[in-house]
Amino acid sequence: MYIYDIYSMSTMTGDLDTPETPRMRVILSNSSSEPIYEQIARQIRAQIIGGELEEGSLLSSIRSLARDLQVSVITTKRAYEELEREGLIDTVGGKGTFVAAQNPQFLREKRMSLVEEKLADAVSEARLVGLSLDDLSEMLRLLAEEE
Amino acid sequence: MDDLLVVERIRKAWDVVALEDVSLRLPPGHIMGIAGPNGSGKTTLIRLILGHIRPDGGAIRVFGDDPGLSGRAIRSRIGFVLDRPISYEHLSVTRLGRLVADFYADWDEVEFQRLLDEFELPGRRRASALSRGMRVKLGLALALAHNAELLVLDEPTTGLDPVFRRELLARLSAIIADGRTSVLFSTQILTDLDRVADFAVFLRGGRVVFSGPKDDLLDRWAIVRGGPELAAAAGADAVRGIRRSRMGFDVLFDDMDAAKPYCDGPAVLERPTLDDVFLLLGSKESQ
Amino acid sequence: MKALIRKDLRLLAPYWWLILPGHVLFSANGVISPEFLFWIGVALAASFTVGLAVIDWRFDADRFVAALPVDRPAQVRARYVGAIGAAVLGTALYVAYGSVIVAAFPARLGWRTGAGAWNSPEGIAVFFLVAAALVLILLPLLFRLGLVRGIWSFGFVALAVMAVAISRVSNAGAEAPSQALVEELAVFVDDRGAAVAWPLVLASLMGLIWLSARLSIAGFRSREL
Numbered sequence: 001m002y003i004y005d006i007y008s009m010s011t012m013t014g015d016l017d018t019p020e021t022p023r024m025r026v027i028l029s030n031s032s033s034e035p036i037y038e039q040i041a042r043q044i045r046a047q048i049i050g051g052e053l054e055e056g057s058l059l060s061s062i063r064s065l066a067r068d069l070q071v072s073v074i075t076t077k078r079a080y081e082e083l084e085r086e087g088l089i090d091t092v093g094g095k096g097t098f099v100a101a102q103n104p105q106f107l108r109e110k111r112m113s114l115v116e117e118k119l120a121d122a123v124s125e126a127r128l129v130g131l132s133l134d135d136l137s138e139m140l141r142l143l144a145e146e147e
Numbered sequence: 148m149d150d151l152l153v154v155e156r157i158r159k160a161w162d163v164v165a166l167e168d169v170s171l172r173l174p175p176g177h178i179m180g181i182a183g184p185n186g187s188g189k190t191t192l193i194r195l196i197l198g199h200i201r202p203d204g205g206a207i208r209v210f211g212d213d214p215g216l217s218g219r220a221i222r223s224r225i226g227f228v229l230d231r232p233i234s235y236e237h238l239s240v241t242r243l244g245r246l247v248a249d250f251y252a253d254w255d256e257v258e259f260q261r262l263l264d265e266f267e268l269p270g271r272r273r274a275s276a277l278s279r280g281m282r283v284k285l286g287l288a289l290a291l292a293h294n295a296e297l298l299v300l301d302e303p304t305t306g307l308d309p310v311f312r313r314e315l316l317a318r319l320s321a322i323i324a325d326g327r328t329s330v331l332f333s334t335q336i337l338t339d340l341d342r343v344a345d346f347a348v349f350l351r352g353g354r355v356v357f358s359g360p361k362d363d364l365l366d367r368w369a370i371v372r373g374g375p376e377l378a379a380a381a382g383a384d385a386v387r388g389i390r391r392s393r394m395g396f397d398v399l400f401d402d403m404d405a406a407k408p409y410c411d412g413p414a415v416l417e418r419p420t421l422d423d424v425f426l427l428l429g430s431k432e433s434q
Numbered sequence: 435m436k437a438l439i440r441k442d443l444r445l446l447a448p449y450w451w452l453i454l455p456g457h458v459l460f461s462a463n464g465v466i467s468p469e470f471l472f473w474i475g476v477a478l479a480a481s482f483t484v485g486l487a488v489i490d491w492r493f494d495a496d497r498f499v500a501a502l503p504v505d506r507p508a509q510v511r512a513r514y515v516g517a518i519g520a521a522v523l524g525t526a527l528y529v530a531y532g533s534v535i536v537a538a539f540p541a542r543l544g545w546r547t548g549a550g551a552w553n554s555p556e557g558i559a560v561f562f563l564v565a566a567a568l569v570l571i572l573l574p575l576l577f578r579l580g581l582v583r584g585i586w587s588f589g590f591v592a593l594a595v596m597a598v599a600i601s602r603v604s605n606a607g608a609e610a611p612s613q614a615l616v617e618e619l620a621v622f623v624d625d626r627g628a629a630v631a632w633p634l635v636l637a638s639l640m641g642l643i644w645l646s647a648r649l650s651i652a653g654f655r656s657r658e659l
Contacts, residue, residue, distance in 0.1 A: 234498035
């Protein structure tokens with residue numbers, strides 16, 4: 001497993017005084033059955049939706065990301081293409097790739113689909129160990145109350 | 148942008164290796180790894196690209212020109228590390244640097260010195276006193292100090308320890324980060340292509356058995372391992388290789404979706420490793 | 435081309451400490467007779483070319499050099515410039531060593547003076563011509579066949595030339611092969627007159643260089659590295 005922290009060089013506003021430099025964190029697993037490009041896309045997506053990468057942040061270029069992650073350029077390109085298709089990032093020719101302006105409604109939908117995805121995972125795991133729907137909802141209720 | 152390297156239907160009989168119908172394309176800013184066992188034609192292909200030998204048929208274009216005709220102009224834009232990474236090892240590192248520098252109009256001495264420092268190559272040491280790994284580094288420093296647009300490396304990782312192998316491959320992806328320079332390297336070790344290579348070419352017996360984006364292999368292809376009933380898959384379009392195993396068959400598909408129908412029951416679906424692909428590709432069910 | 439010639443000099447650089455004393459030591463044997471000095475000098479001049487070929491062979495350098503931005507005709511030309519340069523230098527040293535020996539041992543037998551002597555214009559010209567002819571025969575063989583087979587074939591060619599030379603010399607009755615050549619050139623110059631003979635000699639030398647270089651380029655071009 002390889003862990004890399006990638007700090008993007010600057011923000012689009014050029015405001016160097018922001019205390020927190022937006023940063024992209026990508027962890028790749030060689031043993032995962034998930035394709036590398038999907039691992040990259042999923043993690044960046046989560047950081048955009050989760051607000052860790054703010055609107056307008058400049059992302060690492062395809063090539064420097066490939067260099068930093070030690071993966072092929074085609075892989076990172078594919079990951080970015082996927083995010084671009086989802087409207088999460090924009091590539092401005094000659095300037096770089098930025099986190100796209102999100103409309104709140106869209107972001108909410110995205111976050112919801114993320115919740116849905118994780119619940120689906122939980123459901124299929126539950127099936128494997130033979131948990132009933134009731135057991136599962138009970139578990140969910142307990143978890144929610146704990147917080 | 149135009150491809151830096153175009154190889155079209157090359158034929159070449161050379162010693163024991165005969166290249167048959169070999170085609171490739173390498174766009175700027177990418178890494179191509181050519182993998183194959185000894186005698187599969189890797190070095191012959193590199194000699195053709197450098198203009199050391201001429202093809203018997205087909206065409207090669209490097210930067211749009213024929214290396215057999217404008218070899219000199221082409222080679223001034225190529226950085227190379229051959230299977231013998233450097234030559235004239237009786238010279239010191241610095242003297243060898245000066246010897247090579249004379250040949251390139253674009254030589255960047257500052258960059259060369261920086262690379263020597265980075266690779267921890269002692270300038271006064273005789274090259275003959277360097278280990279194979281250090282010689283590869285010196286070859287790489289020589290290859291990188293004249294703004295080459297195409298790097299041609301013949302088995303640079305052979306005989307290197309795993310740490311340095313990694314380091315070298317990492318360096319390749321740094322080289323292409325400018326988006327202009329491309330790298331073509333050959334190797335006997337398939338895992339060298341695992342990460343940084345954009346395009347993989349598998350050679351076997353002078354023929355290309357696979358050529359394409361490496362990600363296609365790792366993400367789209369699939370292997371189904373199952374019992375004797377898998378023999379039925381043999382005729383499917385997406386099947387690229389099939390081999391009898393102890394339990395039944397291993398079948399290589401170039402499309403995961405096409406493979407899924409075959410893994411009901413005990414058969415399992417896996418993402419192939421490059422080794423799997425190389426082993427299975429083109430193999431037929433043997434009776 | 436400049437880079438190629440500089441390369442050859444750089445390749446020899448680590449050996450100068452060996453070459454220079456070695457050259458003096460070998461040439462010192464020339465004290466025995468002008469014949470000795472002549473052949474030792476010729477061999478030393480040719481050893482420049484042979485030495486470089488041995489270095490290239492020893493370090494398996496053909497492919498390394500061919501991967502640099504050079505073309506093969508330039509590689510051939512550079513070797514010819516070096517080889518002819520070595521012959522010129524060798525000739526100068528031949529005259530220098532000879533002068534020292536004659537000055538040191540004035541009464542030495544066999545060191546004739548005057549027409550046909552080792553240091554007459556004909557004597558010096560013959561030294562240069564023989565030294566040049568040697569590499570002009572050797573180089574096409576090296577470029578076509580590589581070092582090992584090239585040297586072998588050169589051995590056969592040299593044997594044949596020597597057989598012819600010895601038969602001629604014994605016919606002429608001169609006591610030494612180089613002396614016989616010098617006398618032949620002297621006779622040739624006398625017959626035609628200096629104004630005609632020397633340009634003719636020069637022209638044939640140029641012709642020979644041209645022919646040899648053409649053969650080398652053709653041979654080297656078709657060689658697969």
